[in-house]
Amino acid sequence: MNAPDSVVTDYLTGLESSHREVIEFDLNSRIIQRKTTPPRPKVGLISGGGSGCEPMHCGYVGYGGLDAACPGEIFTSPVPAQIMAATERANMGKGVLYIIKNFGGEVMNFGLSAEIMKRRGIEISKVVVNDDSSFPLAQVDRRRGLGATILVEKIAGAAAERGDDLAQVTTIASKVITNSRSFGVAFNSCTTPKVGHPNFEMPEDEFDVGVGIGGDRGHSRTKMVSADNIADILLERPSVELNIASGSKIILLISGLGSTPSIELYTLSGIIQSKLALKGAESIRTLVGNFITSLDTFGVIATFLVADEELLELYDCPINTPALRWGI
Amino acid sequence: MNAPDSVVTDYLTGLESSHREVIEFDLNSRIIQRKTTPPRPKVGLISGGGSGCEPMHCGYVGYGGLDAACPGEIFTSPVPAQIMAATERANMGKGVLYIIKNFGGEVMNFGLSAEIMKRRGIEISKVVVNDDSSFPLAQVDRRRGLGATILVEKIAGAAAERGDDLAQVTTIASKVITNSRSFGVAFNSCTTPKVGHPNFEMPEDEFDVGVGIGGDRGHSRTKMVSADNIADILLERPSVELNIASGSKIILLISGLGSTPSIELYTLSGIIQSKLALKGAESIRTLVGNFITSLDTFGVIATFLVADEELLELYDCPINTPALRWGI
Amino acid sequence: MKTSAILSPLIAQNWLEEFSKIVISLEDHLNELDAAVGDGEHGSNLSNGAKALLQGFPNFKSRTLGEFFEDAGMTIINSVGGASGALYGTLFLRLSDVTSNYQEADLTLISQAFDSSLSGIMELGRVKPGDKTLVDALEPAVTSMRASVKNSENLLTAMIKAHYAAELGCSSTANMEARKGRGSYQGDRSIGHIDPGATSMAALFGALSNTISNYFPH
């Protein structure tokens, strides 16, 4: 129902008016920023990426989260002008952390921006999120940034809020990345507003294994199986790579990709948790919903973060953003 | 991907394990109940309805919300045994309020249960939510309970939590109903797990006007129009019936029906808010997301509540449920 | 007539066993009918009830006809859900009320009992004939039974006629616009489709006449 040309602006306008107490849309710079300046100077956090993955990233701007987010066009990374404006807005003299998902466009555009901003005297630190475990470690450069991005934004956001310096916040963010893995599957292809039809056809009884966001195909396609088998697929690589075993404490994020009913997501969440329990691991915190999406894709990304005391404490800190809120 | 026969149980199991601190699934009675008993005896609140409308109602159980919810099979109202178990669980000696949506099955099953529970000496009070404005007032008995249900659960929940008695809580709930109107549209038909194909075919360039939940058709079908026109359709009847005018303060709820991307919902939210502003009305609080759904329906329900000081204050009170959380 | 035809608890149980099997075999069909006018689960709802009945019969404590119908009604109410659960449940609870003082029922009593079911359903569902619901199968069957009583027909003849009346009534719902239940939300677009509840109600009378004919063949 959207007008293809103004879809992102229309969304941002609606987001702003729906969460006026928390965020602000700067139409000129095309960024979403926190409405109120933090109580005291802190490390700034920014992120950005193609639109169509809502609520990422604009939905995570606010107290305890990002200071600003740069939304690109649909599935297109933001441009340096946006990133630089966001950097300036987020900079309170204690430096700015760029949370970059490992997509070529983001890495390059945030990279170019960082160079320029450093020359302008702003301290910049970068982390590249690559929790996607659908490619073997030998192809680590293909590993996309998926659900861990949200956990990085939440947890590093809390670290910044409590007063950590840039190096400390960066260390926390890196720790979240190191300890996180994701895996995704999809049952259809999304339709981008400009193309107007699904990017590819998917037979009704098949699904794509190892998908990301942005509507791309997974690395392979499989015949439809039960929710139990899907849970196995989602769990397999992450649990091997993270060494999930007896005693592991997991923050679990089950995100629909845009058109997956909540009843299906919770079903998967339940099965995955009981499979974790079989390994002796515990899902100590769970998020189920649409947290990182891909327009109207019917699919799911499961993200596992092996949390220690420090990460859990930061995760539990208050947050007040359009898409995540607790303790406040 | 779900097994049709166990879909509801699987969902409830996953819901419980994903929100263990807040709720509990009683497999025997097939109800979701609050995990911890309230700090002091209060009026109990229960609701229930067909599954497939998640997060309604189980997602609204918790502090500041419902005390128990009875999920029926997909699109089927719960049975009296569930309702009676929920009543007993919610009863703390101050009576129990039944929040019933105006669907035949719910009215009858809650009605039968109320009679039985009253005979067992529990004070029962009932409100029937019928905020659906897609039928003219002459057909008021066809007006379904839609988005206002969530606002009733939130606001009456807060009233109960602060210690209001059954009559007072009932009055508040009725006030929310009186001051609320909803309107829905849908762009496809959902697929129920048992039937396995969409309930009806919808041409790609048309949509249904005046839909509810449960996958039923709207009262009429129209050619596809722009988001702006859709906003007009959603706003028209509610604003006439509620007399929305200069100075009106609105709590606005924009709910996707299960497979509507957030980018579309926020776009509509923005347009509706600017149209409200043109009338001189203000949307003082806004909720945008999947709050009342209909499996994988691509559509939206817009709910408007004209709020006074009292309702706003109760709305702002803390709530901690799987689907709504703030202030805590 | 070999023996005076009556409805005993045993025959009643056979009737509902027969009905349960029919409902289970019709599950998908009833779901499809409900998908066209409602929410696509009438077959599954009733099937849940049918399974609960079949499982429940061995544990029924009932001795009299009235007690049997009460057990059946409560089982249905607590397993079906939806509008139809409350309505079918009410049907049996009313049968129970009227037959409660009897070991078994003859045509006159059966007719009175179904009369009471019809009013109970019309009251609870706030529904009348012509609203495109199960009442449009039930009401003609009840009317037919009344006539059979008046004409002193035997039970089997009366039940065959009642079943036929229910089937005719069910077919007639195709031309009606739904005014009650989920079908009512789509206005006149419900016209052209048969009502699922009327279909299952006709099957209830089919099972009844079939059972009676097994016990008391002509």
Next chain:
Amino acid sequence: MKTSAILSPLIAQNWLEEFSKIVISLEDHLNELDAAVGDGEHGSNLSNGAKALLQGFPNFKSRTLGEFFEDAGMTIINSVGGASGALYGTLFLRLSDVTSNYQEADLTLISQAFDSSLSGIMELGRVKPGDKTLVDALEPAVTSMRASVKNSENLLTAMIKAHYAAELGCSSTANMEARKGRGSYQGDRSIGHIDPGATSMAALFGALSNTISNYFPH
């Protein structure tokens, strides 16, 4: 030869005007190509850049060729987004670096400048020929130019050959498996589809040879 063929700021602007128009007319086609291997918006991304260029030219402060390419590069970087925005931007920023001390450029300088663009892109994109990207159109064009310099061909001939090389390179991507960019996520299922970035890159050289031929016809 009527006049010694060179690339002046004016001719460069004509080149990019031509390119912009082509890109805008190819928007849907490039989106479709990207839908098959990537995320369906390469055409829209570049179109945004094209529109920004067409709007921006009148306000460019640039006088020298180097300044012109810098303005063009920055405009692209800040309007296209995605991988292609940074990469196309880098292409022009590198052209700017190499030509910065010149009012205009001859074939030798042009060839050196594109050489530098190629390395800039390979560095930023961590990409090499054969990865199924725009490099597979750019690299053959650059190689062709180098040969033309060696053979002292005139600018128009060189540009026509470079364009042809780019088109060939673009076609060759159909048989490659994507190893960079969004196409790389689907493994060998990208085989059979032409790379959208290589297609637009070939169009860049088409626009260049066409512009040169308008100014300096044979």
